[in-house]
Amino acid sequence: MLRQLEAALKAAGDPTRSRILKLLEDDGLCVCQVQAVLHLAPSTVSKHLAILKAAGLVDDRREGRWIRYALAGGEHNPYARGILGLIRRALKRDPKIRDDRRRLKEVLGMPLAEVCALGPAGKAATTASKGPERASRPGRPRG
Amino acid sequence: MLRQLEAALKAAGDPTRSRILKLLEDDGLCVCQVQAVLHLAPSTVSKHLAILKAAGLVDDRREGRWIRYALAGGEHNPYARGILGLIRRALKRDPKIRDDRRRLKEVLGMPLAEVCALGPAGKAATTASKGPERASRPGRPRG
DNA sequence: TCTACACTTCGCCATATGACGAACTGGAGG
DNA sequence: CCTCCAGTTCGTCATATGGCGAAGTGTAGA
Numbered sequence: 001m002l003r004q005l006e007a008a009l010k011a012a013g014d015p016t017r018s019r020i021l022k023l024l025e026d027d028g029l030c031v032c033q034v035q036a037v038l039h040l041a042p043s044t045v046s047k048h049l050a051i052l053k054a055a056g057l058v059d060d061r062r063e064g065r066w067i068r069y070a071l072a073g074g075e076h077n078p079y080a081r082g083i084l085g086l087i088r089r090a091l092k093r094d095p096k097i098r099d100d101r102r103r104l105k106e107v108l109g110m111p112l113a114e115v116c117a118l119g120p121a122g123k124a125a126t127t128a129s130k131g132p133e134r135a136s137r138p139g140r141p142r143g
Numbered sequence: 144m145l146r147q148l149e150a151a152l153k154a155a156g157d158p159t160r161s162r163i164l165k166l167l168e169d170d171g172l173c174v175c176q177v178q179a180v181l182h183l184a185p186s187t188v189s190k191h192l193a194i195l196k197a198a199g200l201v202d203d204r205r206e207g208r209w210i211r212y213a214l215a216g217g218e219h220n221p222y223a224r225g226i227l228g229l230i231r232r233a234l235k236r237d238p239k240i241r242d243d244r245r246r247l248k249e250v251l252g253m254p255l256a257e258v259c260a261l262g263p264a265g266k267a268a269t270t271a272s273k274g275p276e277r278a279s280r281p282g283r284p285r286g
Numbered sequence: 287t288c289t290a291c292a293c294t295t296c297g298c299c300a301t302a303t304g305a306c307g308a309a310c311t312g313g314a315g316g
Numbered sequence: 317c318c319t320c321c322a323g324t325t326c327g328t329c330a331t332a333t334g335g336c337g338a339a340g341t342g343t344a345g346a
Contacts, residue, residue, distance in 0.1 A: 001237040002158050005230075009156030015149050016334080031293060041336055046294055048334085065292060065344055082229045087148075090222055094144040116292065157304080174323060184306055189324055191304090208314060208322060259322065288346085295340070303332070310325070316318085 004056070008079045011055035012087060016040070017048050021057065021071070021087050022097050023104055028070030030063075032116035037103045056080045066112065147199070151222045154198035155230060159183070160191050164200065164214070164230050165240050166247055171213030173206075175259035180246045199223045209255065 012018055020034055035045045049069050052058040056077025060069050074081035091097045107115055155161055163177055178188045192212050195201040199220025203212050217224035234240045250258055 001234055002161065002239055005161060005233050006156055006158050009152050009161075013149055013152030013156045014334080015145050018145065018148060018152075042293070043295080043337075044335055046292095050294080062343085065290095065342095067293065079229070079233055082232070086222070086225045086229065089225070090148050091144055096145055159304080185323065186307075186325080187305060189322095193324080205313080208320095210323065290343100290345085292343090293341080296338085298337090299335085301333080301335100303330100305329085305331100307328095308326085311323085313322095314320085316320100 004077050005079050007055040008057060008077050008083050011052050011057055012083050014048070014051075016044075017052055018087055018091070019097065019100055020045075020048060020052065021084065022091060023100060024058065024069065024071050025088060027108075028061075028068040030066040030068055030112070030116075032066075032118075033104075033107050033112070034069070036107045036115050036118050037100055057084060147220050148222050150198040151200060151220050151226050154195050154200055155226050157191070157194075159187075160195055161230055161234070162240065162243055163188075163191060163195065164227065165234060166243060167201065167212065167214050168231060170251075171204075171211040173209040173211055173255070173259075175209075175261075176247075176250050176255070177212070179250045179258050179261050180243055200227060 012021065016038065019038065023029060023034060023037060031042060031045050031049065034049070035042050038045065049058060049060070053060055053069075056074070057072055057080050058069050059072045060067050062068075071084055072080050074084075155164065159181065162181060166172060166177060166180060174185060174188050174192065177192070178185050181188065192201060192203070196203055196212075199217070200215055200223050201212050202215045203210050205211075214227055215223050217227070
């Protein structure tokens, strides 16, 4: 019990991970989308998501060749709902979170394949650069 | 904002500190009382309380020669109330927390001066050993 | 079966954290 | 002024954490 609470609070207590949780509020995202918003190495994002998953704050689900991460319903950790609720209510006006949200909008406007090709620093551009081509899959992985 | 949330979650996310927060639920305590319950060095307890204070989860107040720590009202950190509420609801059945509560009861039954003389390992005894003598101050620091 | 690629795991590094004992601080009381 | 002592601060240590790139895994598709 103490262990579960500790895991959940520690998971949410890292600034990168609370940013991720905020990104996931509206919709599930795959690793490369998170990566494109946060400008971090894929291994780093993957690790953070694994920590969030281990803490029961996030669920993952394979979807084609992507894996979609989404906020958990609280089945695996009794404290998840409380903490996620707290995070949801928090940081609404935080400048960094607002920036993330803006970048997320741009990312959601691009085809997934293109997002994944961006690399950790978002090299291609802030807005979509390759323009016309649409991925064979829908823009984002949805059930 | 992100910083405050991070501070509060990290402060509460350490198992020793969440134990301390649980100890403070009913009443304010001084360092040596916490020390007596947790069996930790005074410097360690002091540091943890300083972290909790910096995170806005705890207030301190000089009271005679002791300093009384108590849960904060949330004036210094907008996320304090939420997190403290979460902690309060949590861990009610946790065995370690129950143990702490039991030890706390014993400690509250002893005169403060005796508690402070116990040392980090609670050398004197589990129950009060010196018996009769009562401290000049009340058993615990109260307003 | 082979390639492509989204993601994970591993090894490494720099920094942060939690524990302790020793030394310091400052209020209470002689 | 001096002593006592609860509490803090400092220095040190072992371990945990967060970041990266390189290598490994497993699925989709040619």
